Amino acid sequence: MTRRRRHRLLLLVDLAGPIALYYLLRLAGQDVHAAALISSLVPGLDLVTALVRRRRPEAVAVFMTVMMLGSALVSLLNGDPRFVLAKEGWLTGVTGLWMLASAWSRQPLTVPFTRLLLEGRIGPGRPRWEVMWELPRFRRIWRVCTVLWGIGLLADAAVRVVMAYTLPLDTVPGLTAAQYVVFVLLMQVVMNVYLVPSGVYNQWSRLYEPLRARQRAGG
Template sequence: MTKNTGTQGRTEQQKQNPSALDNFLPLIVDVAVPLGSYYLLKDGFGMSTFAALGWSSVVPALRTLWGLVRERKVNGLAGLILLVNVVSLMLTFVSGDPRLMLAKDGAVSSTVGIGILLSVRMGRPMMTAGLKPFLVKADAAKEAAWTRLVSGASARSAAFLRKERAYSVVWGLALLAECGARVVGAYTVPADTMVWLGTVFVVGAIGIGMLVGGGLAIAPMEKMLKAETEADPSHGEAEENSSLAGSTHR
């Protein structure tokens, strides 16, 4: 009986080195799908705010239920999104104030921001899911160096972990600031202006997250990861063996 070791090997490698899409998938399902479906149903299909909120709550509701049934724990981010949608449904039902509707859209940003900050508090910074593939770049030596750094086995671990947490904190605070700006704008700026200004706030928050997070955390983490990789004895041996193999072939 022949075993398909090639397929098994690829599957095992995918588990050990997940792609950027694999890392971002939970965030996409829990946040992007509910948010995207809300705007698609509301603006694309002309549904009422109440109906769009209701239908966009289906995915986070199912994710929360699935977590309770299968893993016996609440999916934190999906639960937060669901809670925001439920509260928004209640507000929509009891009030027809357009300014309240504009302010309510900031609830999504604040939910994601709070979720990111809570993940830092729990020792599992959410933004690391997208940061790791960007820094490691599917390099086995860098992967091993990353593991040592985050496990506390390296002298650089404490500094590395501080920068890892700082990156998520920057994004969490940027999104909370975007929410605050949206709420203030909803009650001080004309509603027609606020419709497009809200998008400017979102883009601004993303820009701040990228610029500040990049300078404060990504650049130092890259340097520490490079230093840790070069300090690994096996890394030097691998390069030497590679050079010897090359000279033998010549």
């Protein structure tokens, strides 16, 4: 299985697994707190998979798993099932803050995820991203994208937390899944509204003029 397909499979497990397990546990007679707590641990499979395949986990998998276990521990201590159901919101909020903080780092957080999808598909001659990252305009584009994602994640987090604390308990997991789909589709629209005019997808855009000039000089 290719790396890209493996990431997609793990994403599907992380999204659908906890929801399916929650409702199965509820049908089996588990109370809301136990079902929410047990099902919240499913995304930790990312960490286990990384350990088995590469003997060391990826930083993102460790971060998400530590946050998940921490929220589960707090929920055990206070016995509040709504806290477990709101976990997705708290994690999303922390990720949004992390995303915003990374926008001014050497490599914004959107880069490794986007690179997996776009490297070898954009730019004149489809160069590696190490080459395109030398372009100031290219770097600025992904910093802006990182800020947009950070803002979007914070807004998404607020909605998740409000749902967890105001809606009937058994409706929250299903609505959370639907919100993932809506959020991803909405962010795709926002990203393309920004990226298409930026010239990222057009190898003849002004963005890539330095690379084309380099190719002409070398050819």
